[in-house]
Structures are given as structure tokens and as C-alpha cells.
Amino acid sequence: MEEDAKPLLIPVGGDKDSIGVLNIQFNPEDFKAKRPFHVEPTNIVTDTDVMQRVTDEASAMNKRIHYYSRLASPSNRALVAPDHVLPAPEGIYVYSPLGTAFKIDDCADGQGKNSSIVTIFMIWNTMMGTSILSIPWGIKQAGFTAGISIILLMGLLTLYCCVRVVKSRTMISLADTSTWEFPDVCKYYFGPFGQWSSLLFSMVSLIGAMVVYWVLMSNFLFNTGKFIYNYVHNVNVTDIVPGTNGSYRVICPSDASQEVPGNETLIFFSTSDGGFEVFERWWSKSNTVPFYLIAILLPLLSFKSPSFFAKFNMLGTVSIVYLVILVAVKTAHLGFNLEFHWFEKDTYFVPEFRNLFPQLTGVLTLAFFIHNCVITMLKNNKNQENNVRDLSIAFFLVCLTYLYVGVLIFAAFPSPPLSKECIEQNFLDNFPSNDILAFLARIFLLFQMVTVYPLLCYLARVQLLGHLFGDIYPSLFHVLVLNLAVVGIGVVMARFYPNIGGIIRYSGATCGLAFVFVYPSLIYMIASHREGRLTWWARVVHVLIILLGVANLIAQFLM
Numbered sequence: 175m176e177e178d179a180k181p182l183l184i185p186v187g188g189d190k191d192s193i194g195v196l197n198i199q200f201n202p203e204d205f206k207a208k209r210p211f212h213v214e215p216t217n218i219v220t221d222t223d224v225m226q227r228v229t230d231e232a233s234a235m236n237k238r239i240h241y242y243s244r245l246a247s248p249s250n251r252a253l254v255a256p257d258h259v260l261p262a263p264e265g266i267y268v269y270s271p272l273g274t275a276f277k278i279d280d281c282a283d284g285q286g287k288n289s290s291i292v293t294i295f296m297i298w299n300t301m302m303g304t305s306i307l308s309i310p311w312g313i314k315q316a317g318f319t320a321g322i323s324i325i326l327l328m329g330l331l332t333l334y335c336c337v338r339v340v341k342s343r344t345m346i347s348l349a350d351t352s353t354w355e356f357p358d359v360c361k362y363y364f365g366p367f368g369q370w371s372s373l374l375f376s377m378v379s380l381i382g383a384m385v386v387y388w389v390l391m392s393n394f395l396f397n398t399g400k401f402i403y404n405y406v407h408n409v410n411v412t413d414i415v416p417g418t419n420g421s422y423r424v425i426c427p428s429d430a431s432q433e434v435p436g437n438e439t440l441i442f443f444s445t446s447d448g449g450f451e452v453f454e455r456w457w458s459k460s461n462t463v464p465f466y467l468i469a470i471l472l473p474l475l476s477f478k479s480p481s482f483f484a485k486f487n488m489l490g491t492v493s494i495v496y497l498v499i500l501v502a503v504k505t506a507h508l509g510f511n512l513e514f515h516w517f518e519k520d521t522y523f524v525p526e527f528r529n530l531f532p533q534l535t536g537v538l539t540l541a542f543f544i545h546n547c548v549i550t551m552l553k554n555n556k557n558q559e560n561n562v563r564d565l566s567i568a569f570f571l572v573c574l575t576y577l578y579v580g581v582l583i584f585a586a587f588p589s590p591p592l593s594k595e596c597i598e599q600n601f602l603d604n605f606p607s608n609d610i611l612a613f614l615a616r617i618f619l620l621f622q623m624v625t626v627y628p629l630l631c632y633l634a635r636v637q638l639l640g641h642l643f644g645d646i647y648p649s650l651f652h653v654l655v656l657n658l659a660v661v662g663i664g665v666v667m668a669r670f671y672p673n674i675g676g677i678i679r680y681s682g683a684t685c686g687l688a689f690v691f692v693y694p695s696l697i698y699m700i701a702s703h704r705e706g707r708l709t710w711w712a713r714v715v716h717v718l719i720i721l722l723g724v725a726n727l728i729a730q731f732l733m
Contacts (some may be wrong), residue, residue: 181312184344188427189426194327199464201221206534210370216730217464221492226229258606260348261351262318270591280331282604287520287554287556288555288556289556290555290557290560290563290564291589293552293554293555293564293568294567294568294571295568296551297468297544297551297564297565297568297569297572298568298571298572298575299491299494300544300547300551301543301544301568301572302490302494302542302572302575303383303540303541304386304387304390304619304623304674305540305541305676305678305682306497306541306575306576307390307599307600307674308537308578308599308600308601308674308675308678309325309541309576309579309580309583310536310579310580310583310584310597310600310601311597311598311600311675312534312538312580312588313534313580313581314524314536314584314585314594314595314597314676315528315530315531315533315534316527316528316530316531316534317524317525317526317527317528317531318512318514318524318526318531318584318585319514319516319526319527319579320526320527320531321531321534321584322577322581324531324534324535324538325534325538325573325577325580326573326577327568328538328539328542329538329542329569329572329573329723331541331558331568331719332538332542332543332545333542333565333566333569335545335690335691335694335695335719336544336545336548336563336565336569336690336694337565337566338676338694338695338697338698339356339545339548339549339567339694340548340549340552340562341358341690342359342568342697342698342701343549344384345697345698345701345702345705346362346701347357348641350364354549355547355549355550356372356545356546356548356549356689356693357369357373357376357546359371359697360372360693360697363696363697363700363701370690370694371688372530372546372693373637373638373641375684375685375687375688375689376546376637376685377634377637378681378684378685379540379543379546379681379682379684379685380630380633380634380637381634381660381663381681382540382677382678382681382682383630383679383681383685384627384630384631384634384663384664385664385667385677385681386665386674386677386678386681387623387626387627387630387664388464388467388627388661388664388667389624389664389667389668389670389672389673389674389677390600390619390623391467391620391624391627392459392460392463392464392467392668392672393459393600393603393616393672394537394616394617394619394620394623395463395466395467395620396458396459397464397607397612397613397616398613398616398617398620399463399614400457400607401607402607403453403457404607407450408447409450413433413655414428416591416592416596417454417592417606418588418591418592422504422508423506423605423606423609424508424587424588424592424604424605425596425604425605426592426593426596426604427596427603427604428595428596428598429596444701446673453658457674460668460669460670460672461669463668464664464665464668464669465648465665467664467665468661470624471624471627471628471661472657472658472661474627474628474653475497475627475628475631475632475653475657475661476650476653476657477628477632481610486621486622486625487620487623488535489621489625490622490626492622493615493618493622494575496614496618497579497615498575498578498579500615501578501579501582501583502582503611503612504583504605505582505585505586506580508586508587508588509586510585510586510590511585511587511589511590512585512587513589521590521593522590522591522592522593522594523589523593523594524568524594530733532726532729532730532732532733533675533679533686533730533733534727535679535683535684535726535729536678536679536680536682536726536730537622537627537675537678537679537682538576539682539683539686539690539726540678540681540682540685540686541572541576541678541681541682542569542572542573542690543682543685543686543689543690545689545690545694546689548565552564552565581714583597583601584597584636587604594656599673599674599675599676600674602615602616605651631656631657631660634656634660635647635656636655638656639653639656640651649659679730680730683726683727683729683730684727686723686727687723687724687727690723691719691720691722691723691724691726692720692723695716695717695719695720696716696720698712698716699712699713699716
């Protein structure tokens with residue numbers, strides 16, 4: 175009854191000593207009572223949902239909270255909704271551009287639930303995406319010594335920019351930012367331009383991720399089908415590409431003919447009915463398999479709720495752990511094959527420093543990209559004062575994982591007889607389709623991507639249709655058009671440009687320009703200038719970071 179007696183519109187003062195609405199710093203009970211409505215109730219999912227958790231009461235609450243949200247801009251806390259309008263706590267999802275999706279449980283009583291270890295692991299797991307497959311190729315492009323140095327330097331640089339993102343909310347003293355995300359901070363400083371540019375660059379990262387997924391799914395499905403067909407029909411074949419002999423064969427698809435690598439094979443023994451030639455014609459990596467994926471995935475993309483696919487998030491962890499084991503086994507069998515040629519090129523080895531190093535920086539920009547969702551992930555950390563420490567440890571583990579995979583695959587690659595230039599943009603392509611360990615890796619990754627791809631498409635629908643129509647499911651027609659557009663882009667790229675290294679570095683350098691380099695640096699300089707504590711040294715450092723981001727993007731188109 176006391177709640178009903180309160181006015182509908184509550185003015186909130188700027189006095190820090192007063193209890194601020196939605197302010198986690200002061201009164202936990204007040205925070206719990208005034209928790210915001212994050213997303214549409216029909217789109218909130220958990221790992222245990224059997225059906226959508228939506229009631230008439232929750233739907234009514236959603237309409238009311240949308241009404242109150244239009245009374246003033248998000249940065250203006252003069253008008254907020256009363257307690258009885260707000261629903262009970264719910265969960266939200268955080269998506270990694272090339273990784274998986276994680277459920278972030280809301281805090282109880284204003285306090286996070288996750289320990290530092292859980293937070294560190296969650297950040298590590300989110301950042302571990304498909305870009306890990308291109309790290310050995312990136313080291314080859316930059317040179318072994320230069321590649322290791324660039325991974326370390328890019329890890330430090332992206333970590334610093336990520337810390338700037340985490341601290342960006344605390345530099346705003348005129349508004350309650352306890353519920354803000356980084357796009358809200360961008361809108362506060364840059365207005366509608368910051369909001370829409372954030373949406374644009376987020377869509378770039380999403381579309382880039384979905385294209386990479388389609389190319390890789392086509393690759394993995396092709397090799398998996400080829401392995402199964404050969405095993406069932408007792409076909410013993412070897413690819414028409416250079417490679418090593420023995421039980422642990424490594425191949426060099428880039429030295430094959432102008433045809434798409436893997437589409438032609440040399441038959442040693444098979445049945446004589448001509449079935450193998452028919453299979454080869456209808457099971458082509460670039461001509462047919464990308465189109466077969468449409469029949470598998472398109473029906474899954476129109477689901478209103480992604481709860482079913484969210485149940486398979488742990489497959490991402492399983493895939494990464496298996497890749498780590500695969501790399502260790504392959505390295506143990508192949509041994510180290512290294513020679514150091516600092517600047518001159520050798521027949522079998524690459525120089526330690528090469529002018530193609532921007533290709534690695536482009537890949538790493540996306541490999542270390544978590545800046546658009548890091549605030550959400552750290553909100554649930556039990557000890558908020560440890561956020562920077564936990565984030566730093568997570569980045570260190572990510573950097574260590576990339577170095578582990580990249581260095582070992584590069585060092586173990588058998589040179590001679592093969593040249594290091596043969597290392598593929600997806601290092602699994604250096605193992606033939608009949609390699610059991612590689613086959614299992616492709617199976618894990620294929621199934622993971624089939625379940626994550628609808629989640630990425632769902633998030634694209636939330637961001638694009640939600641902004642344009644105010645509804646993430648305006649009609650089946652709108653959803654179908656969007657689904658066909660993203661699927662069509664994936665098919666075209668898999669057919670004509672199956673270059674995952676290029677796609678990763680282009681999308682990484684583009685979205686990284688905004689979220690990694692420009693916005694965090696500009697926001698820090700603007701906030702410090704307003705407080706009168708921006709030094710010339712800080713100005714020079716952050717302008718240099720912005721210039722590095724611009725140079726990183728331009729260099730991708732010059733390689």
C-alpha cells in the first residue's frame with residue numbers, strides 16, 4: 175500500500191549523499207526493488223526453460239516500462255518508473271563476436287554472484303572464438319619473432335582500451351550510470367551519432383562473425399562428409415596436394431592447382447560403379463556444400479526464442495579444450511622444425527620480420543575483442559574492486575592460449591619438406607580429411623557453430639529490427655528477409671571468397687576501430703578535459719592509439 179501511495183514520476187536529485195534510484199553504490203534494497211527491464215520478456219531465456227516464461231502481467235509491465243523510458247533520454251535521470259511498474263529480476267545474454275553466448279544472472283541485493291575465478295573463466299571462454307584457427311597463419315604472415323611480439327603487444331593494448339571501457343561509466347558524475355552499457359556511454363558523449371555508430375559497428379562484427387561461421391561450417395561439413403563417405407564405401411584416397419608421408423600426414427593445399435583445394439582426389443582403391451565421381455561432383459566445398467547448409471540452418475533462424483540453442487554453449491569450451499589437446503598431440507608427433515632467418519627468405523622458412531604483419535594485427539583485433547560486452551560481464555563480479563585485476567588475468571590467459579596454439583603449430587609444421595608458407599588460414603586445412611584427430615575437431619566445431627549461428631542471427635535481429643521497428647519480430651516477412659540476407663552473404667562469400675583470415679581481419683579492424691581504439695580513447699580525453707586533469711602526455715598517448723586503429727584498418731586493404 176505504501177508503494178501505491180508514491181507518485182508515478184519520481185524526481186531524482188544529483189546529491190551523492192541521497193539514495194539514488196538504480197544506484198548500486200548506496201542502498202542494495204532500493205536497487206533490488208528498482209531493477210530495470212532489460213529486454214522483452216519473450217526473449218529472456220535460461221538453460222532450463224521448457225517454454226517461454228512470459229505472463230500477461232509481465233507483458234503489461236513491459237509496455238509500461240517502455241512508456242516511462244520515452245519520458246526522457248537515458249542520460250536524464252530526472253524521471254524514472256516507480257517500483258510497481260518494474261518486473262522481477264531476469265537474466266540477460268552476452269554474445270562474443272566469434273565465440274559463444276553466455277547467460278549473465280542479475281545481481282541479488284546489488285551484489286554480484288560470481289567469484290573472480292568464474293568471472294575470469296567466463297571472459298576467457300567468451301573471447302576464445304574461431305579466430306584461434308587463424309593465429310598460426312597470422313604468425314607466418316608477420317614472421318615468427320615479430321608474430322610473438324605483436325600478440326603480446328596487441329594483448330596489452332586491447333587490455334588497456336578494455337580497462338578504459340570498464341571505467342568509462344565512473345567518469346560520468348551527472349547521471350546514474352549503474353545500469354548503463356558502453357553504447358549508452360557513447361550516446362552520452364556523442365549523442366545520436368554515438369548510438370547509431372555503435373549499432374553500425376556492432377552489426378559489422380556480427381555480420382563478419384556470421385560470414386566466417388558460414389565459410390567454416392561449409393569447410394567442416396565438406397571434410398566431415400568426405401571422411402564418412404570414404405569410410406563407409408571403403409575408399410582409400412589421397413589429396414592431389416603436396417604433403418608429407420607417413421601416419422601423421424600434413425598437406426599444403428595452397429600449392430595445389432587453381433581448383434578449390436580439396437575438391438579433387440586421387441583414387442587408390444574404390445568400388446567400380448562410378449559412385450565416387452558422382453559424390454565428388456555433388457559434394458563440392460564451394461559449389462554445393464554452402465547451399466546445403468541453407469536447408470539445415472534457415473529453418474532454425476526464425477525461432478522467436480534462442481533458449482534451445484543456448485543449452486549448447488558449453489560446446490565452445492569443449493571445442494577449445496580439444497583443440498589444445500590436438501595441438502599438443504600433433505606437436506609431439508611432428509617435433510619442432512625451426513630455423514631463424516631474420517630478414518632474408520628461405521625455401522622452407524619465412525623471415526622473422528615481414529611487412530605483412532598488419533594481417534596479424536587485424537586478426538588479433540577481433541581475437542581480443544570483448545569491449546562491447548565487458549561491462550555487462552563484469553557487473554556480476556562479486557568483488558567489483560577486482561574488476562581490473564580479473565580482466566587483466568583473463569586477457570593474460572587468452573594471450574597465453576593464442577601463443578600456445580600459434581607458436582606450436584608454426585614450430586611443428588614440417589619444414590622441410592614443406593614450406594612454412596603452406597600454413598593455411600584455418601590450420602585444420604593442413605590436415606587431410608582422413609585424419610581422425612582433425613575429423614573429431616571438425617565435428618566438435620561444426621556442431622558448436624550450428625548451435626551458435628542462430629544465436630548470432632537472433633542478436634542481429636534484436637539490434638537491427640529492434641532499432642528500426644521497435645520490435646525484434648515485427649512480422650515473419652521482415653524476419654525472413656533479414657535471415658535470407660545474412661544467409662545469402664554467407665553463401666556468396668563461401669562460394670567466391672572462402673578466405674576466413676581476410677574476413678576476420680577486415681571485420682576485426684573495422685569494428686575494433688570504434689570499440690577498441692577510438693571511442694575509449696576519445697571518451698577518456700573528453701572526461702579528463704572536463705575535469706581539468708588531461709595532461710599533454712595522456713593526450714599524446716590516446717591520440718596515438720586512435721591513429722594506430724586507423725592505420726590498422728587502412729593497412730588491411732593494402733595487403
